[in-house]
Amino acid sequence: MRVAITGLSALTPIGHGLEDFRAGLRDGRDGVRDIAGFDACHHRVRRAAEVDWRKPEGSPYSRATEMALAVAREALRDAALDDRERTGLRLGIILASNQGGMPPSVPRYRDVCAPYRRGTPAAGMVPRMLDGAPSATADLLAVRCGATGPALNVSTACSAGVHALGLGRDALGSGEADVMLVVSVEVLTELALAGFGVLRALTEGEGPRPFDQRRDGTLLGEGAAGLVLEDAARARARGARVWAEVAGYGSSTDGTHMTRPDPDGPARAMRQALGSTPVEAVDWIKAHGTATPANDVAEARAVRSVFGARRVPVTSMKAALGHSLGASGAVETVGTLLAMQGGFVPPTLRVEQLDPECDLDVVRGIARAWEAETVLVNAFGFGGNNASVLLRAGH
């Protein structure tokens, strides 16, 4: 079965909604700022790429879950699958998130979680308590969207957003659902800020510099995205606009170390995603590109081992968007599709002196006018989890 992407949505640090996000990518907007969502004064690093978005007044759910609901609604609308059009359709949900509706800060955690909260929780607190479970956001998405197919959260660290696309494709292929809604969300939490801080994985400069000689770490970001997947034949039959087809998918595990990347694993994921597509056909690589010293050199080696002498434009969006962990793969896939349709390749911000160890055609400075038809998207994560997806323009 050929799988088409027929609906998109995004909430990102550089743009809310598709047009704004696309303009942000094209103009090289930078989403990195001082942290505003909570008091970060005790943290080593006090900058991040937050999304300027508040949850609706009176919501009993977490901000992450509300962001997920918002992008889900928008993606279904973009796919022209509003409530009425979904009657009789079996819809399934794949959520990509590491932290889901976990309370983001110490004060919020103390409000909600035992043993810190005071007294017996009031009825209004119950949804917020249960929203902290990894599957809760996916459950609420199923309820709100009337999705009676499979509903799951995939939580494979920073590769989750691309794994979600593969899982969505498989659910369509096995006939479990007519349409799969992939939603990703990650908000900034003190848990991640402290954790990446003690791992010395965060930049202490103004922002991350993927593939640059002076790169000294990544930077956390927030984001949410929605993608609607369906059988390409079905999409054509109902006259849906097709953003792209999922032309290939690969996933692998390093099986060597929890946090030290091994180029062999990512290379296997990329080769699987390419399948029989020759490397000559690939027009652009949306890199994982976290800007940690270890990731970028491992990714560059993996790309060179797969692509050989062929030089392909490469972008890391994390310089602008920060690293939204479980959401990043899906958010950056949406960014990739917007750029493909807009006829440009967005720049990697803050690259001044390319690291000779990362000898790739890194697009930097300003966006490059480029009609990319076939694009490889990478997402790699903690635990040596790797995922790649090959996108082919829909027209």
Add this chain to the structure above:
Amino acid sequence: MQAHDGGEPLPDLARVVVTGVGMVSPYGAGTRPFLEGVRAGRPALRAIDDFDVSACRCTTGGRVPRLDLKEFDAAGAFRRMPRATQYAILATAEALADAGAAAPIWPGERVGVFLGTYRAMTEVSEQIWAKLIHGEPRFVPALLFQETVTNAVASAISIRWGFKGTNYAVSSGNASGYQVLQLALQALRAGRADAIVAGTFDLFTEANQYDMDDLGMLSPSNASRPFGARRDGFVMGEGAAVVVLEKLETARARGARIKAEIAGVGLAHDAHAFAGHHPEGRGLAEAMRRALSASGAEPREIDYIGAAANSTPGLDRAESRAIHAVFGEAAREVPVSSVKACTGEAMAASDMFNLAAAVAAVGDGLVPAQPAHEADPECALSVVGPAGTGRPVRTALANSYSYFGGNAASVVVRSCAA
């Protein structure tokens, strides 16, 4: 890959079988003590004594007893791992040995590790939040943070055995286990792996116990009585369990001992209400229908149902209604039991406990029993008591149902004996 519409037997190429089972449960490490316990209807529920439960109404739990880990692996790195990772590794070691694969028999790239969980690594996250609340961010131990990601357990298994195929870590609430089976069926049928280590883990902490007690979910009488007239809430359980899955064809070719076939999985969501399930068990009924259809089995062929019932008034009633909706008159006859009578509600881990019992049942005909208790006439099921059933079991159905989310799953397990 084509959808299987039911009715026709699957070609051997598409059939997936269980060749190994392993677990750590409230009975301790190993599948045998678990099977002996649940088949005798002898609960592994005890007074919780490793944290202070004095402010809870329910003070009983199915905790995993302290294990002699040194005997299994004396390395400090293993003994410092989170409990979830240790239990999943112990379960995987048992399942691989059971499958005759203790020594590597597949290329590492061809083995996937797919794990499901409800609570994920909360036991670790709670420790980090405690450091942030009582101390400062810089006091968070660096090696602890990397264990907070849900896929840390699958990664540890990958690294230990050199399994370099796909790792998935997923959560569909309580139904995570059978969700994982479905992903494994897809990967094996598509030829993307030679074997999948598929499993679940879920633990409970002091905070989880207080959360559930505060929400009024736990049994104030400290008893687990699925489908019982006097059921009044569940008792917490925990553990990890793993099955090794292969295609029938390749398992036969290597001369593996085949324990059972995973004939079909059905997944469905109530899409009814947040933090609750459908009162009539709508999603679970649909999941059972899909599992039966995917396996080409008729309801009358089912010899045993491993229930998801956890001793809460609502969930057990909903499951009973769903079974009646799918099985009609036969619902009163088919033997039913829930291993949660003995292990407590171990969330996603219960899925695999239930599956392991069903796999063993189609092997030797013995099914889990429940301690004798007053039956609820509203449930009108044939609940297996300590005397057993005395009927052969060729095909079993195992259920899973999320009481907080409405995610439902069902799996048909079939004997492979000729």
